[in-house]
Amino acid sequence: MTIILLVVSGLYALFTTVLGFTWRSMLPFRSAATVAPAGPAITVVIPVRNEAENIENLLNDFSHQTYTRFEVIVADDSSTDSTLAILYQFAQTASFSLRPLPLSNERTASPKKRAITQSIAIATGDLIVTTDGDCRVGPEWLATIASFYERTGAKLISGPVTFTREKTIFDALQTVEFASLIGSGACTMALGVPTMCNGANLCYEKRVFAEVDGFAGVDHLASGDDELLMHKIAVKYPAGVHFLKSPLAVVQTNAHQSWRGFYNQRKRWASKWRAYKSYLPSVLAVFVFLSNAAPMVAVGGWLLGFLNGNATLAVIGLKLLPEFLFLRQILVFLQKKSSVWVIPLTQLVYPLYVLFFGLAAQGKGYSWKGRNLN
Incomplete structure (x- = not known):
């Protein structure tokens, strides 16, 4: 023993x-001072359900983006709160193209994959960027992604994610555990064997999503809109998956405030292991x-x-x-x-x-x- x-x-x-x-060998990415006006057109896809408390903060973040060639599609999955009303009201005065997409309340195995797929179907951007309704992004977020894409030609870009607050021990424990996942995922990408990424900060080419047939083959699982898609893209483009190591690209989200919420999220993440092809x-x-x-x-x-x-x-x-x-x-x-x-x-x-x-x-x-x- x-x-x-x-x-x-x-x-x-x-x-x-x-x-x-x-x-340590991964040099932090330093984006160009400005991205060419003819840079990639970006569609930000945000699947939401009952995010009335958070969505307006995220939309305000998009109002301050230094990169302006983007649109935002927020796919509302039958929210029972005022999320959709907030979206329509914000769209009337938004400084960017905001397109609310109400989804039907039909039963589906993976509501989030359905939301992303239907959003991509109407997206006008060449790049699809996904995040979540409870996230916050900095003003250089999209500019850094666009600059990194122009520099590398990556087919899929995974970005760093962390938590917004550390007021309790539970918050700090989640921050450390989450950092281990982000760091491990980044390093395995750098080593050419991508394992993990996070849909709260993910970018991929719209045409590549179509080339790998989107979520076909993994759409029976509620989770995996990030990692399982990444694995499909990595099979077709082994050198096309990159991690964006830049403080300007960090997305912040909320740590769970209850054990039940934490448990359900981690169980959801763990459930996709059975679907790994590699x-x-x-x-x-x-x-x-x-x-x-x-x-x-x-x-x-x-x-x-x-x-x-x-x-x-x-x-x-x-x-x-x-x-x-x-x-x-x-x-x-x-x-x-x-x-x-x-x-x-x-x-x-x-x-x-x-x-x-x-x-x-x-x-x-x-x-x-x-x-x-x-």
Whole structure:
């Protein structure tokens, strides 16, 4: 048992160290001072349901974009609050093209994929940029995406996402955990084996969406409008998936304020693992699961007398130290230095978190936006 635990922990330490060096080797993107007026036409697609408390803040952010060749389509998925009324009212005086798209209340396996697909069908932009109704974006967001696209010719661009507030320990824990996903996804893209991205800050060519037949083949899953689409594009364009490492491209969203909301979101994310066509993301998920279980097994073995103290400390150290150094880099980039001190606490609870959601993902069904989905 000792050898197995040390091997698993040693491989995880190597993996995390590689991620750390990869992140450092990724030079921050510095966009041009101005983007050519004839730059790419962008359609921002925002699927929403019951976002009356948040949507106007995001729309105001679009009023301040320095890049002006864009339109916004907000696909309202049968909101039961005043979301749609706010959209129509804002559209009357908006300084940009705002197109509310009311969707029918028909039952569908993936409401978000339906919203995005119907929005793209009427989009006039060459680039599709997606975000969520509870997000906030900076004034240089679209300009940075357009400049990066012109510089790289990427088929899909994944951008950084973080949380808006860190008022409680729960907020900070979510910030650290989310940073690990963003950083890992960015590094695997840089290594040419993309695994994760986030639909709150995603861009892809409209024609490429059509080339890979959109969400066909994965439209039976409620989740996966980001990662599963990215995997399809990566198969057709192996060198076409890029991460936009720029502070100007960071999108902020709200951390969950309740355990139930957090649970349903993470279960929704975990549910798409079963649909991965490539073995790599699944193997990586299992590897992370085992790596997080190793310290718990080691401590249990030490308490029961099966493992000596030095071996237990080695297993724990191989997990914690490289991981801390990697997460610190990501948090500093996301301008979340205040959450660095929470990394050790996150490392303490994360093994339990991984085990819990790894098992929870095996069951079907969760609640999202007032609906029960599979």
